[in-house]
Amino acid sequence: MKSNFKRALCAISLLAISSTALAQHTAADASAMVRKAVVYLKKNGKEKLLAEASNPKGAFVDNDLYLSIYTLDGKVAAHGANPKLIGVDVSQLRDANDRYFIKDILGAARSAGSGWVDYKWVDPASKALRDKSVYLEKADDLVIAAGFYK
Template identity: 35%
Template sequence: MHTSSRSFLCICALGLLLITAGCTQNEPDTIVSAPETPGIRGPEHYTANETLVAFVESAVDYARTHGKDKALVEFSDPNGSFVRGELYIYAYDFNNTVLAHPFDPDKIGVNRMDELDAFGNPYTQQFLDAAKNGSGFVRFYYVNPAHNRTVESKLGYVMKVDEDWWLGSGIYMGPADTGASRATP
């Protein structure tokens, strides 16, 4: 009886080892990833909408605290405190004339009222309308100089400083969907 007890215990132990071995076996190496979504970049390039809004709000606060003249100098400085990665501040009056731009100083003093985006949408007019309402987002399509000047979807956010001028900034959202981005009459 002693031998049969040992055999029974060995068989039980062996069965238990086999069962637990199946439970702890490693799965084959698989890479799980979400499908690519056109127009959305990975986290390494993503700037949150909240970050965009906070950036513009901080520039409006700066302008209201330090005055228009000092603010326009700061916003036009490519090495200034309102250039942070892909974010920078641009300033316009309510006639849609550029007051400040850190990377395109030739546009300062230029009225862009009738300017269209890469697909013929009146984005500068949409900026103006949003600013007149206090603030707002505008999606438009613009050449991204950091990506071989390809046309990309861009999300802009604008905010009124006072009755004379407004500020904005934007983030590129990835390649433009040419089928869905054309202006509609």
């Protein structure tokens, strides 16, 4: 009886560890989500994309991987993790290294149309300051971004 309990406990522990490992996202996941959003925008229009991107149970939220969509002047148009940010000008927001990372995101969108921006941010899961990378693409008058913790 005790050995069955130990086996069950081991199985549950392994499942928890593997679930945590599966929750970690990659650069490929972030860029794929942004590309999926650009296709969605072209097919369904701006209003539907913004609504879906801000829906916590929508197609563009996967645990700690979600879309942040900005206007070219730095206002949040949609946010998968914090809808209270919608309409807020975040262009002056700085990371832990005092870097204006939103300005960097907007600048990359204007100059190259797409790219990666790295910054330091608090991981909501671990509450630790971590390196984060965000992939972005300019689509119409929006900047669509998704990031992952390294």
